[in-house]
Amino acid sequence: MTANDSMAIQVSSLTKNYGKLTAVDRVSFDVPKGEIFGFLGPNGAGKTTTVRIITGVLKADKGEALVMGHEAGTLKAKQIAGVVPEMANAYEDLSGWKNMALMGELYGVPKNVIKDRSEELLNKVNLYSRKDESARTYSKGMKQRLILCMALISDPEILFLDEPTAGLDVQSSRMIKDFLLEFNSDGKTIFLTTHQMEEANQLCDKVAILDHGVIVKIDTPERIRTEIKGMHSVEVSFEGAVNPHFFNSVSGVKSLKKKGDKYRFYTDKPGSAVVSLVNQASAKNKEIVSLNVLSPSLEDAFLALTRKKES
């Protein structure tokens, strides 16, 4: 594969087998420099295996991957990358400060730079005041923020994150997302895997949807959403209880879901469905409290694409 200067990551026909199972099946994609690229997929889709191959933790059985033009897994490729692995942990016997120092030293960062950057990074994620405490005393969100800072101590050109906000509280999750956007605004590249569609929607310039080790779609979140036909939905809530049978006489309803105090139905003709719904409510003396027509979400698109593959 020829290295392309404008690309941060180049992946070609990457394949990884575990016995008879093909975890990653001829996966190919490019990530331009300065982009936030999201890797979406259900559990077992091959996201983590792909990240591990690109970050040099695993070796591919076939195919190639380049990171900033360097072969994945080489010292040069590792040196310019920061990594936040899935389920990773900081050294709990060390303080937050010593964890930062350890990672800085392993990347060959000079001691004075380690000190300055640790101070800056830990301050940004509100951990500086607890820098001398053992990482064992940190909450899950604090540990994840520390791990992110450890990945950034070498001021990497590209950052890999595997499920960076999984299981975190809203505050930590928001802090990490803001941090990533700030990192990206300096022209740095981010490659992240996530289960959370909203996170991908908020952060990513482009996403790849992976299912059973195969990429089923790569595009911008917006284009993926709008490409899904027949997935418009109408969300409605009523004053008082309404039986689901009410919707049998509303035209164009393809499927119906109860969501809290609301109903959401899917239709490919949202305009006529809304007219029918309003007429029906008026005829049956039901007062509509709220009514929203929703275009397909990334989650809808994701489900449609992964379901299509299964069928």
Add this chain to the structure above:
Amino acid sequence: MSDTALLFQQAKRAWIIAKKDIRIYYSKGPVIIFGILFPVFLFLAFAVGRDLPFEFLIPGLLGMVLFFTSTSISPAVAPWETQAKTLERLISAPLKTHTIILGDIIASFMYGVLVSIVPVLAGVSLGIKIRHPVVLMLGIILAGFCFSSLGLILSAAPTSMPSTIMMLSVMVKFPVVFISGIFIPLDQLPEWGRVISFVSPLTYFTDIGRQCIQNHGYFFLGFDFLMMLAFTVLFLFFALIIHQRTMPKRI
């Protein structure tokens, strides 16, 4: 980057790994129990109540302490890192697998060498004369490196349970202690016992200790060093190959 610069860089990073291991693992309970208390009590069980000269006892104690301490850190680091989920972060750092392994060996080696000073000082305070201190020091250094490499082979199984590895290593270490001329001098072992003792690296270090303290041994000193060196190269070679294969299976 030239090959020399790369070698220097990785050696420096191996030392950083070793410093991390020293900070984290030296004070862990299983390391102290299996590395220090175990050999001391085993030795006391053998020595107390017997009228044996210190010249005979101290080389045996030294060999046992160095063997147990040097093999107490290296087998435990890999499963501990797996269990604590810190290994993947380490593998994705700009380090060769050899660098990580070398760092673990250095930490284990230093632990063994430092603790082995205690029986030497104990011997000196009991009036024992060390006839060849430089040779003994070289022997301790080589043996520390050799046993640390052996310890790393013992942690080859890609498990996240340090206790499993500790038990496995005790199963290997126990018989080695009994066949290495620590409790019974080699020339008093039956023929079959002597043949078995030749495959233990501890045999040659104990012999070095006896030559430096008792002024007589079973082999030529040069042969002892040669065998220790051969075992070190062999253990290091296998440790590197095995861990290269098993490390990705740990994550």
